[in-house]
Amino acid sequence: MPATESNFKRFVEVGRVVLLKSGPQEGRIAVIAEVIDHNRAIIDGPTTGVPRQSAPYRHLTLIPLRLTKLPRAAGSGAIRKQLEKEGIVEKWEKSSFAQRRTAVAKRRSLTDFQRFVVMVAKKQRADRVRKAVRAAKKA
Known part of the structure; x- marks a missing residue:
């Protein structure tokens, strides 16, 4: 075997x-x-x-x-x-x-406010990425 x-x-x-x-x-x-x-x-x-x-x-x-x-x-x-x-x-x-x-x-270990700051930063980053991808598609 x-x-x-x-x-x-x-x-x-x-x-x-x-x-x-x-x-x-x-x-x-x-x-x-x-x-x-x-x-x-x-x-x-x-x-x-x-x-x-x-x-x-x-x-x-x-x-x-x-x-x-x-x-x-x-x-x-x-x-x-x-x-x-x-x-x-x-x-x-x-x-x-x-x-x-x-x-x-x-x-x-993050506090409630720190988690909120992270959430806002993620949303801003996603928005910038989305706009850059849209601009790259047009170009």
């Missing part, structure tokens, strides 16, 4: 970078240092302020980034060196996923 390609691209593995979905470090990234069982892993985020701890997978989101050549049960020092060497935190901050999260958080 031929091997079929999997639909899944991100796996729970040592070195996988994860985003914490709940708890006091919610929104920060960490690295899987060791897999405990089918429900939990030891995570560590020495550069992002996440202490080494056991975390259930349901509180983690696997992101596409991973550390290469990270040994199993690596200590915080080794993880820190790999994170800095591969520039994982910078890659994460430049990713569309992280930028989208910050935009959503910013939008959620």
